[in-house]
Amino acid sequence: MLWIYTMRKFRRWTPIVLGVLFAMPVAYSMAAESTAASKQQAIYQSTEQLNRLINQAVSSDFKRASIEHQSQSMREQGIADATLPDPKIKFGASNVPIDSWALDDESMTSVVVGIGQQFSRGDTLNLMKQKANQQADASELSAQLRSLDIARNVCRLWLQLGYLNIALDNLNQRLSFQQQLVKNNETNYSLGKKAAQDVLSVELQVTQTQESIDANKQLRAQVVSQLSEWFGAEWMSSNDPSLASNVVQWPRLQPVFEHVKPGDNHALFMQHPLIKQAEKAIAVQETDVSLQQQRYKPQFGVEVSYGHRDGKLMDGSNAPDVASAFVTFDVPIFTDNKQDRAVNAAKYKLGSAKLERDLLLQQINAQVNQQLTTLQGLDQRITRYRDQFIPQSHSHLAAVTRAYDSSTASFKDLVSANLDHLSLELNYQKLLTEQNQTKANLAYWFDGFSPAALGDHINHYQF
Structure with a gap:
């Protein structure tokens, strides 16, 4: 009879138990999907906030405005010089006779009014204007470089700030577990189940974690202070720093990250302002060569004058007024030590500018390859953490939790498993931060902060 009663109870509860067992994976899957969606939404909001901050930093940067004023000054000065x-x-x-100083005693005496004009050699004026405009263009590229530097620096600091926020939360969780372990050890010590060194050891760990929390807060305050260079002191007390994330979206550069490998990547950064600036430097030197070649041509001057005479001629008639006209020019004949040397010097400068451009290309390609290699290594490590370490850690933590619930593992084992899992999670977040900071460095070279017209007259920088 007992056996029959047991079977009836089992049949009655079996549907419920099976329902719970089947519902658990579904609930877990739904929770995971909800968490992933929440993280993606947070990343999207952080990216949008970062875009706004970069725009604000670029538009309010005094150095960039100063460079733009210098560029306009060069253009204006070029017009003046040309x-x-x-x-x-x-x-x-x-x-004038010096015995009487009279203007009408001698017929040769005259009051003269004249005008003279000097003309430049060959096409010098047009070339000077062209050179000034080229220098102004190079200066404007310096303003673009300044904008890119700001975008990269703000992005890297924002990512670091996001990591520090995550690390602070991680440390607080670690501290909570350690404090629980301290209480547990103190209770067991009072019961004679723990030695004094066990209590002191965990208390030391608590103190070390508190020190790490204070160091994190100090570093976070330093990063916020650095960002206040562009956003003002009032930004430090706002809620914006708490929105920072160590991961941002890179829709413009995602195809590049997926297909570009270390190697010859010159084509990807040839339109970078730094390269364009080097090309402008070459153009300036080419114009300077043409300017020096104009020195072989003569320089002309024209002078016209009119002289009024009050004196009398020998026959008593009024002396006629006189007019004069002169054309002056120099003749560059001995050019060996002047014109030839000046042209040669300009050509050497041109060759130097071209070599500087080629060296710059090599250096940038080396930096890009270094960043790409770093990114590949980080991608591999992140994949290993995401697909192996983190799931294995979750499984280990779940196993230790079950063992603790069944009294086959101690509370210390449970806390240790949680602390190991927190360390693994923090390492994973650190790798994500380094990955995104590396992408920010590559975005600097691969047009990842390109301006897009989002308003009537304002250029915005966005990913």
Whole structure:
């Protein structure tokens, strides 16, 4: 009879037990999907906030505004330098007798008014204007470089701030577990089940974790202070720093990250402002060579004057007024030590500028390859953490929890498993931070912070 009663109870509870068992994976899967969606939403919001901060930093940067003013100054000065010199006015008297200083005693005496104009050699003026515009263009590229530097620096600091936020939460969880272990050890010590060194050892760990928390807060305050360079002191007390994330979205560069490998990647950064600036430097030197070649051509000057005479001729008639006209020019004949040397010097500077451009290309390609190699290694390590370490840690933690519930594992074992899992999670977040900071470095070279027109007259920088 007891056996029959047991079977009836089993049949009655079997559907419920099976329902719970089947529902657990579904509930876990739904919770995981909800957590993943929540994380993606947080990353999206952090990226949007970072975009706004970068735009604000670029638009309010005084250095960038100063460079733009310098560029405009170069253009204005180029127009001034490419203009003919002001004409020279001449006014005076000639052939005045020194015995009487009278203007009408001698027929040769005249009051002279004249004007003279100097003309530049060959096409010098146009070339000077062209050179000034090229230098102004190079200066404007410096402003673009400044914007890219700001975008990269703000992005890296934002990612670091996001990691520090995660690390602080991780440390607080670690401290909570350690404090629980301290209480457990103190209770067991009072019952004679633990030695004093067990209690002191965990208390030391608590103190070390508290020190790590204080160091984290100090470093976080330093990062926030660095960001306040662009956002002002009031930003430090706002809620914006708490929105920082150690992961951001990279939709513009994702295809690059997936397909580009270390090697010859010159084509990917040839449009970078730093390369364009080097090309402008070459163009300036080419114009300077043409300018020096104009020195072989003569420089002309024209002078016209009019002289009024009050004196009398020998026959008693009024002396006629006189007019003069002169054309002056120099003749570059002996060019060995002047013009030839100046042209050679300009050509050497041109060759130097080209070599500097080629060296810059090599250096940038080496930096890009280094970052790509770093990114590949980080991707592999992150995959290992995501697919192996973290799931294995979850399984180990679950096993220890079950063992503790069944009294086959101690509370110390449970806390140790949780602390190991927290350490693994923090290492994983650190790798994610390094990965995104590496992507920020690559975005600097691969046009990842390109401006997109999002308003009527404002250029915004976004990923």
